[in-house]
Amino acid sequence: MDHLRRGVAAALGLLLAATPAAPATADPGSPARYTNPVSADFADTFADPAVVRGDDGLWYAFGTSDPLREGEKTAHRVPISRSADLVDWTYVGDAFTADQRPSYATAGAAFWAPDVRRVGDHWVMYLTVTDTTVSADTFDTAVGAATAPTPAGPWTFVDQPVVAPRPGGGGGYLWTIDPSRFTDTDGTSYLYYGSYYGGISVTELSPDGLRAVGTPTLVAIDNKFEGSYVLRHDGWYWLFASTANCCAGPATGYSVQVGRARSPRGPFVDREGQRLDVSRAGGTPVLTQNGNRWIGTGHNAVLTDLSGQDWIAYHAIDRADPYLDEPFGVNERPMLLDRLDWVDGWPTVNGGAGPSDGPRPAPVTTARLDERFAAGLAAWRTGSGxxxxxxxxxxGQGTLTSRTGTGGDVRAEADLRLTGAREAGLRLGSTEVRVGAGRLTARDGGRTASVALPASLDLTTRHNLAIEVRGRRLVADLTPDRLGDPVAVLTTTLTGPAAGPLTLLADHGTAEFDNVSAARLYRPVRHPAPTPAVGRLLPQYSDEFTAGLDPAWQWVRRDPDATVAGGALRWPVEGTDLTGTGNTAGVLLRDAPTGNYVVETKVTLDLGEETVRNYQQAGLIAYVDDDRFARLSQVAIWNTRQVEYGYELPYAGQPVYGGSIVGTPATTTWLRLAHRIDPATGEHEFRAGSSSDGVRWTWGAVWTFPADTTPRIGLAAHGGAEPAVTAEFDYLRVYR
Known part of the structure; x- marks a missing residue:
């Protein structure tokens, strides 16, 4: 099996060029449209992006240490870019100089996958240190930290790792990479970290956020997940994680999946109730390639614009330009931005339509009331104080009211700091939301609702207070940095509309306010993008295996051990494969109909659990030749059992293999490939779907074939002969 698959499950969850759902309504002044990649103005590649909003009201993005441009050759050491609108970005420098590193890092160490958070009165960057002085191993990774007064720096390394290198039981060091911080409503902060070798773990952080303390908990299994990002939404903790190989050039199938839990330590489960920390690991698709130019869509961060709309920042690969310079060198992974919707309670990108390629409505970053106080108090009138x-x-203290009115559904927010005030907050009409005296409190028409703030919370440092009013429902939250980890959330029902100007409040002392805004609240997407539908059965292209093998079948390297009897094709899994240049596996094929269709099979394959059985598999295949195929199989990948949608194509004189992950297999798994002809390019698009019961389907990634090819469809059972196991196919059905 191709060596790139070692420990890496190829995961998919994509959409077949479905029409994106309706976007949020932008406020006047926001850019009308944008086009991915948003990093194009300053970088050809900007992988593993993290995005924060600074005290100056501008947005800052941080990326993995790579060259930024074609031909540059020298890696930037955590490049930083800045934007006023999340669309037009400018490079502002590197976080670290060429000779800047912590004492535990070797001279050749690189810095990957930064995560930046406000902690108290400063900012902390968590990042991967790829090579440490712990051993002679060149990948004895650690999670490091650096601090700065602003997101732009200057950044200073903390001279000890947050999470030190961890020896692996199977040799080498566990992949202690891809850190992401989360702070819970009790004030406890956590760090998520890890990758394919060792899985994703979470550990508690010390109050200053610079040391891991306590005992870590595994929350996502090894050999499937990395690139974690956790936020709290609607009372749940959501673990976003990337899956499959990040960097297989034109065959990269990296994608984002999610699970949710009632605790930051898990267990996280997907939409079907499947845990993410077990051998048959679950994962609900959030973002995966849809057949346009973008593949390998992963390693995400989440941010919120001024209208309350969530957005996902991530990297992807242009399948027509997959490498930064020479083939098989640095994978070119620019930063993309797309709308993150919550449909039926679950997150999905562009309503489920996947990554955008073409003009899209931009985030709301300028509101009807958008105050940075550059012009003093000309737009305000003093009520008192x-x-x-x-x-x-x-x-100041007392009340200060904007001359700009608000009405209808609205989101208002402000950065605030209590420098002496007992309480401070915002008023919309007759509705007040305040922080102070240990609580987040809403008062409306004589009614009061409140929740406790963490006992350790220091309101003399800056926090963001945001209020969203939709109809008569009010949701207020207090966060350190607007990154989805509120230290307090309050939900209440109002007695009437919260109409009227925005007023700033500070009682019994002074408070500071900055970045005050009031914007029309975003319009949520209610309905998901469509998924492939199954139409009428095409008997002439189908086989129920009731009368021997249909003569329409054609073998590539016939396997005499494959037999048909009793309404099933039984095929002992071969100790062969199609990946790379070996091309020794048998493939059973038949011609496909013209136009759009869906092909389905039901396959039973007892792979057990937990044990290593690389890479036994069975499933569907769309096949042009031995070096151009897409294979959808339930497969054993080290200790995991996954539904892999593998893909091989010829590139720069050699075959390249990668893949994606689609759903969770059972011993009996239903598999579908939905074929579509792209009307603009004539390309063949195959979107993968899987089901553990034949009723509920998980749809994933799209792989494409050139317009001048004629893919056949069929079955495969190969990847490893030991221990002996037989795949049983109940049928192959093709639907129009």
């Missing part, structure tokens, strides 16, 4: 602006920050 004394208010002053110094260096773009408002400070």
């Amino acid at each position: 004394d208010w002053r602006v110094t260096n773009g920050v408002l400070a």
Whole structure:
């Protein structure tokens, strides 16, 4: 089996060029449209992006250490870019100089996958240190940290790892990479980290966020997940994780899946109730390639615009330009941005339509009320107290009311800091939301609702208070950095509309306010993008295996051990494969109909659980030749059992193999490939789907074949002969 698959499950969850659902409504002043990749103005590649909003109201993005441009050759050491609108980005420098590193890092160490968070009155960057002085191993990875007064820096390394290198039981060191911080409503902070060798773990952090403390918990199994990102939404903890190979050039099938839990330590389960930390690991698709130019869509961060709409930042590969310079060198992975919708309670990109390629409505980053206090208090009127602006920050006590009115569904927010006030907050009409005295409190028409703030919370450092009013439902949250980990969330029903101007409040002392806005609340997407539908059966292209093998079948390297009897094709799994240049596996094929169709099989393959049985598999195949095929199989990948949608194509004189993951297999698994002809290019698009019961389907990635090819469809059972196991196919059905 191709060596790139070692420990890496190829995961898919994609859509077949479905029409994106309706976007949020932008406020006046926001850019009308944008086109991916958003990093194009300053970089050809900008992998593993993290995005934060700084105290100056601007957005900052951080990427993995790679060259930014074609031909540059020298890697930037965590490049930083800045934007006012999340669309047009400017490179502002590297976080670290060429000779800057912590004492435990070797001179040749690289810094990957930054995660940046506000902690108290400063910012902390968590990042992967690829090579440490712990051993002679060149991949004894650790999670490091650096601190800075602003997202732009200057950044200073902390001279000890947050999570030190961890020896692996099977040799080498566990992959201690891809850190992501999360702070819970009790004030406890956690760090998620890990990858294919060792899985994803979570551990508690010390109060300063610079040391792992306590005992870590495994939350996602090894050999399937990496690139974690956790947020809290609607009372659930959501673990976003990337799966499959990040960097297989034109065959990269990296994608994002999600599970949810009632605790930050899990267990996280997908939409079907499948856990992410077991051998047959679950994972609900959030983002995967859909047949346009973008493949390998993964390693995400999540941010929220001024309208309350969530967005997902991630990297992807242009399948027509997969490498930064020479073939098989650095994978070119620019930063993309797309809308993250919550449909039926679950996150999905563009309503389920996947990554965008072409003009799209842009995030709301300029609101009807959008105050940075650069012009003083000209747009405000004092109700009481004394208010002053110094260096773009408002400070005072009493009340200060905007001259700009608000009405209808609205999101209002402000960065605030209690410098002496007992309470401070925002008022919309007659509705007030305040922080202070240990609580987040809403008052409306004589009614009061409140929730406790963490006992350790320091309100003398800056926090973001946001209020969303939709109809008569109010949701308020307090966060350190607007990144989906609120330290308090309050939901209440109002007695009437929260209409009227926005007022800033500070009682019994002074408070500071900055980045004050009030925007029309986003319009949520209610309905998912369509998935492939099964129409009428085409008997002439189908076989129920009731009368021997239909003569329409054609063998490539006939396997005499494959037999048909009793309404099933029984095929002992071969100790052969199709990947690379070996091309020794048998393939059973038949011609496909013209136009659009769906092909389905039901396959039983007892792979057990937990044990290593690389890479036994059986399933569907779309096949042009031995070096151009897409294979959808239930497969054993080390200790895991997955539904892999593998893909091989010729590139730069050699075959390249990668893949994606689609759903969770059972011993009996239903598999589908939905074929579509792209009307613009004539390409053949095959979208993969799987089911563990034949009723509920998980749809994943799309792989494409050139317009001038004629893919056949069929079955395969190969990848490893030991221990002996037989795949049983109940049928092959083709539907129009």
